[in-house]
Amino acid sequence: MEHETASHASGGGFPPFDQIDTFPAQIFWLVVLLGILYFALSSVLLPKLSKAIEDRDDTISANVSEAAAASGRADAAVKELEARVAEARARGRETAARAKSESDARVATESARADAALEARLSSAERRISDLRTAAMSNVSAIAEDAAAAMVEKLAGVAPAPAAVRQSVARVLAASSTEN
Amino acid sequence: MMVSTDPMHQFQISRLLPIQAGGYDLSFTNSALFIAIAVFGIIGFLAFATSNLQTVPGRAQSLAEIWYKFVAGIVHDVNHDDGKPFIPLVFTLFSFILIANLLGMFPYFFTATSHVAVTFTMALFTIGLVVVIGVWKNGFKFLKIFTPSGVPLYILWFVVIIEIFSFLSRPLSLGMRLFANMLAGHVALKIFAGFIPTLAVGLPVIGVFMGGLLVLPLVVGITALECLVAFLQAYVFAILTCVYLNDALHPGH
Numbered sequence: 321m322e323h324e325t326a327s328h329a330s331g332g333g334f335p336p337f338d339q340i341d342t343f344p345a346q347i348f349w350l351v352v353l354l355g356i357l358y359f360a361l362s363s364v365l366l367p368k369l370s371k372a373i374e375d376r377d378d379t380i381s382a383n384v385s386e387a388a389a390a391s392g393r394a395d396a397a398v399k400e401l402e403a404r405v406a407e408a409r410a411r412g413r414e415t416a417a418r419a420k421s422e423s424d425a426r427v428a429t430e431s432a433r434a435d436a437a438l439e440a441r442l443s444s445a446e447r448r449i450s451d452l453r454t455a456a457m458s459n460v461s462a463i464a465e466d467a468a469a470a471m472v473e474k475l476a477g478v479a480p481a482p483a484a485v486r487q488s489v490a491r492v493l494a495a496s497s498t499e500n
Numbered sequence: 501m502m503v504s505t506d507p508m509h510q511f512q513i514s515r516l517l518p519i520q521a522g523g524y525d526l527s528f529t530n531s532a533l534f535i536a537i538a539v540f541g542i543i544g545f546l547a548f549a550t551s552n553l554q555t556v557p558g559r560a561q562s563l564a565e566i567w568y569k570f571v572a573g574i575v576h577d578v579n580h581d582d583g584k585p586f587i588p589l590v591f592t593l594f595s596f597i598l599i600a601n602l603l604g605m606f607p608y609f610f611t612a613t614s615h616v617a618v619t620f621t622m623a624l625f626t627i628g629l630v631v632v633i634g635v636w637k638n639g640f641k642f643l644k645i646f647t648p649s650g651v652p653l654y655i656l657w658f659v660v661i662i663e664i665f666s667f668l669s670r671p672l673s674l675g676m677r678l679f680a681n682m683l684a685g686h687v688a689l690k691i692f693a694g695f696i697p698t699l700a701v702g703l704p705v706i707g708v709f710m711g712g713l714l715v716l717p718l719v720v721g722i723t724a725l726e727c728l729v730a731f732l733q734a735y736v737f738a739i740l741t742c743v744y745l746n747d748a749l750h751p752g753h
Contacts, residue, residue: 335511337616342513342531344524346617349532354596354622357539361595362588365546369568372553372561379555 457493464489507690511614511683530610531618538599538612567595571738578742582749586742589629593622594738601682601730605723613733614682616675623675626741634748644751674740678733685726693719 465485472480517528549564557565571591575583583590597613604611612618634642646663647656696711696719703710 335508335513339513341525342515342527342529343617345515345519345527345529346513346531346612346615347621348524348526349528350535350612350618350621353532353535353539354592357542357596358588358592360543361546361592365543365550366568366588366591368550368553369546369564370572372550372557373565373569375553376555376557 461486461489461493464493507687507694510610510686510690513615531612531615534600534603534610534612535596535618538596538603541603542595542599571595574735574738575742578739579746579749583742583745586745590738590741593626593741594734597622597678597737598731598734601733602727604682604686605727605730611682611686613678614686616679619679620671620675622678622737623671626674626744627671630744630748633745634751637749638751642748642751645747670740670744674737678737681729681733685722685729689719689722689726692722 465482468489469480469482469485472478472485513529513531515525515527515529516533519526519528545560546564549560552558553561568591571594572587574594575587575590579586600611600613603609604614631642634645638644645667646660648659648663651659692715696715699707699711699715701707
């Protein structure tokens with residue numbers, strides 16, 4: 321240790337402690353320089369830094385609330401869109417139903433008219449048939465009267481009174497028609 | 501060879517610019533030079549980082565903000581919202597100690613924080629500030645820091661004595677811790693590093709391999725450890741400053 325420490329300017333054994341003569345200089349410059357550092361930090365640098373951090377926090381929270389508002393607006397828009405779609409769908413359904421009922425009504429009137437026309441033609445045809453039948457039946461009674469008068473004249477040799485013949489033929493016809 | 505491996509030589513203070521004022525030697529020493537490098541390095545970096553502040557920060561601004569938030573976080577964790585006025589003080593102490601410690605890790609650089617004059621000045625200033633703020637804020641109630649609540653009366657006198665000793669030992673431990681850590685770390689580093697050339701000279705060929713393969717990895721590891729210690733000591737000093745200030749603000753334990 322002797323020859324090692326011999327090279328020290330102070331010549332002592334433990335430089336951290338044996339340089340007491342430099343303490344005033346060390347402390348003086350430490351206080352001055354740390355004073356400068358504290359002044360620079362507290363008056364200029366740290367306020368700037370903390371303001372930058374606060375500004376960023378403000379910006380972020382403002383952006384977040386803005387985004388939340390935008391998201392709310394988007395939700396409202398989606399809801400409105402859905403409402404409109406539902407409304408349009410309801411209107412479409414209503415239009416379709418109206419068109420269907422209109423066409424149903426038209427079909428009904430058309431078919432009713434067609435039915436009526438057919439009915440009319442059917443009834444006129446039936447009327448003609450019954451006319452023809454009554455005409456045929458009156459012809460039948462005339463023929464039967466003639467035939468009965470001829471048969472009576474042939475059998476009895478007496479010409480029957482036309483009124484009696486008509487009466488009995490009518491009676492027989494009515495009986496046969498009730499038998500039928 | 502012996503002179504270059506002397507582990508104490510790095511703590512030698514040399515007068516770079518002799519100044520005498522009022523009977524005192526206020527020379528600008530190598531210690532003052534490295535304090536000045538640390539101080540103006542911090543100011544220069546932060547001035548650069550805050551020269552063009554952006555909402556989306558660049559690299560320098562990011563680093564400065566992390567740095568600020570770290571210190572503000574320590575203060576807030578310990579002192580909550582009362583600690584806000586002390587952020588610049590704690591930032592000053594933390595940053596100065598951190599940068600001065602890290603500067604000391606460079607070969608041939610002087611470690612200002614390895615000297616008792618520097619560390620005890622800071623420690624005494626911190627404790628002095630605690631006393632001043634404590635008395636200013638609380639008056640006589642500041643003496644409550646010596647009387648923990650919930651202690652029975654018959655042992656209170658003893659606890660008060662312990663508390664007074666504990667309070668008086670604070671500047672001692674605060675200053676001693678930083679100084680001793682930096683000194684011991686650098687001495688250990690220098691001794692182990694000096695072992696390599698000693699081996700190489702003392703044992704030709706084998707000594708070179710032993711020094712290179714065994715000692716050098718150890719020195720690298722110690723260097724890494726010292727970088728951690730450099731940060732840790734700054735952190736500890738900052739935290740303890742906050743804790744002591746908290747006593748000044750709320751003396752009732």
